[in-house]
Amino acid sequence: MSTTTTATEVRLASRPEGWPTAADFEVVDTEVPSPGPGQLLVRNLEISVDPYMRGRMKAAKSYVEPYKVGEAMLGGAIGEVVESTVDEFRPGDIVLHGLGWRTHAVVDARQATKVDPDAAPLSAYLGVLGMTGLTAYAGLLDVAQLKEGDTVFVSGAAGAVGSVAGQLAKLKGAERVIGSAGSDEKVRHLIEDLGFDAAFNYKNGPVADQLAEAAPDGIDVYFDNVGGEHLEAAIGNANLHARFAICGMISAYNATEPPAAPRNLGMIVGKRLTLRGFLVGDHLHLRERFLAEIAPLVRDGRLRHHETVVEGIRNAPQAFLDMLAGANTGKMLVRL
Numbered sequence: 543m544s545t546t547t548t549a550t551e552v553r554l555a556s557r558p559e560g561w562p563t564a565a566d567f568e569v570v571d572t573e574v575p576s577p578g579p580g581q582l583l584v585r586n587l588e589i590s591v592d593p594y595m596r597g598r599m600k601a602a603k604s605y606v607e608p609y610k611v612g613e614a615m616l617g618g619a620i621g622e623v624v625e626s627t628v629d630e631f632r633p634g635d636i637v638l639h640g641l642g643w644r645t646h647a648v649v650d651a652r653q654a655t656k657v658d659p660d661a662a663p664l665s666a667y668l669g670v671l672g673m674t675g676l677t678a679y680a681g682l683l684d685v686a687q688l689k690e691g692d693t694v695f696v697s698g699a700a701g702a703v704g705s706v707a708g709q710l711a712k713l714k715g716a717e718r719v720i721g722s723a724g725s726d727e728k729v730r731h732l733i734e735d736l737g738f739d740a741a742f743n744y745k746n747g748p749v750a751d752q753l754a755e756a757a758p759d760g761i762d763v764y765f766d767n768v769g770g771e772h773l774e775a776a777i778g779n780a781n782l783h784a785r786f787a788i789c790g791m792i793s794a795y796n797a798t799e800p801p802a803a804p805r806n807l808g809m810i811v812g813k814r815l816t817l818r819g820f821l822v823g824d825h826l827h828l829r830e831r832f833l834a835e836i837a838p839l840v841r842d843g844r845l846r847h848h849e850t851v852v853e854g855i856r857n858a859p860q861a862f863l864d865m866l867a868g869a870n871t872g873k874m875l876v877r878l
Contacts, residue, residue: 546585549574550855551614551644557601561796562866566599567859575648577625582637582649586621589642589855589876590668591862592702593767596795605821617642618668620657631656638667645855645878662840669873670706670840670847671833673822678706678765679832680825681787683714685818686763690715693757695776697721698767699741700728702873703789707765709736709845710836716763720756722749722772724868731871736846750775760784768793774804780813788819796866848872 548571555568577583595617598609609615619642623635628651631637637654641647657667669675681703682688694711698704699721711719721732721741732741740756753761753775760781766773769791776786794801810817839845850870852861858876865874 546646547574548572549644549646552855552858553614554599554609554611556611557599558796560798562596562599562863564859564863569856569859574646577627577648579627580651581627582623582631582651582654583625584619584621584637584639584641584647584649584654585624586619586642586645586647586878587636588620588665588668588878589858590618590672591858591865591874591876592617593790593792593795593866595862596866614641615643616640618673619643619647620664620667621647626651636664638672643855643858662837665849665851665873665875666840666847668875669702669849670845671837674702674873675706675836676825676829676832677703677789677822678710679836680822680828681765681789681820682707682710682763684825684828685820686765686785686787688714688716688763691717692762693718693720693759693781694763694765695720695722695753695757695761695779696765696767697744697772697776698790698792699723699732699738700871701767701868702870704765704767705732705736705848705872706845708732708738711763711765712737712739713839713844718757720753720761722752722768728871731848735848744772748775750778753779763787765789766791770794770801770804774806777804777806777809777813777815780809780815783814783816786815786817788817792866850874852876854878 553568556566558566620638636659639649639654694716696704696708699708700723708719718739721738722744729741732738742752749771764776764786766788767790770793848871
């Protein structure tokens with residue numbers, strides 16, 4: 543039994559128009575819940591804040607259910623089982639689940655995945671060995687069909703998904719890997735720490751011009767986390783039959799009006815491009831293969847992962863806002 547009687551959770555206070563603010567969140571203290579049959583009480587240790595959560599703050603119908611105003615938000619979390627009503631889990635087990643944004647969660651046992659805390663740092667299961675890493679893996683290899691010798695462009699390359707996608711492309715035989723990021727320090731990180739062949743700060747000039755300079759022979763694969771100007775630039779610089787994996791379009795997440803489409807969409811026809819949007823949930827069948835390939839690369843230091851960690855559940859809203867503004871390098875996590 544847990545000796546703690548107070549839990550804390552972050553609720554959606556209002557649906558933001560444009561950029562979210564701290565006023566759109568409410569941090570509430572409540573009683574520690576009790577598990578029912580088939581459930582676990584989990585004390586969360588770390589939670590993930592991710593770009594897709596911005597979409598869940600809207601009321602519009604999407605591929606995932608919107609957050610409900612006045613209720614605790616949801617997201618990836620890893621925690622320790624405190625109480626269990628099922629034989630498969632025992633107190634002290636470490637589990638991965640989807641009820642983040644709170645210190646304590648009652649989780650259906652079938653929605654919890656036991657992980658080995660000795661095999662990797664706990665945070666890795668929310669990042670490079672979790673949905674983040676699988677997103678990069680599936681998008682690059684399954685969706686974009688990366689081939690040896692390809693030139694690859696990754697937007698948002700210093701973020702959680704982009705940093706893995708770029709490194710993985712290089713490890714899988716890409717001839718040249720190019721990344722974009724939002725600061726000169728992140729550009730340095732991509733080249734010096736992660737092994738990108740070239741990188742540029744998209745704030746320093748037109749993306750199209752900087753991409754053309756970095757990829758004078760064009761690109762064969764584009765891993766898109768940003769959309770907007772980046773997508774237009776990628777279309778303009780794409781080689782014939784280039785393949786685009788459209789993972790996210792963070793440049794438009796806080797827009798109050800629909801953004802203008804890329805002005806060069808007609809090139810898709812002439813260049814015979816393949817643009818395919820994807821969700822990691824459609825590629826869960828790759829998880830076993832992904833872990834078998836990626837875990838050794840992480841363990842041996844051949845695939846590096848950076849984390850930006852914020853301490854305390856009460857700071858989760860600010861961590862989320864900072865992540866949307868690009869303040870993080872690698873995965874943004876909140877440690878409880």
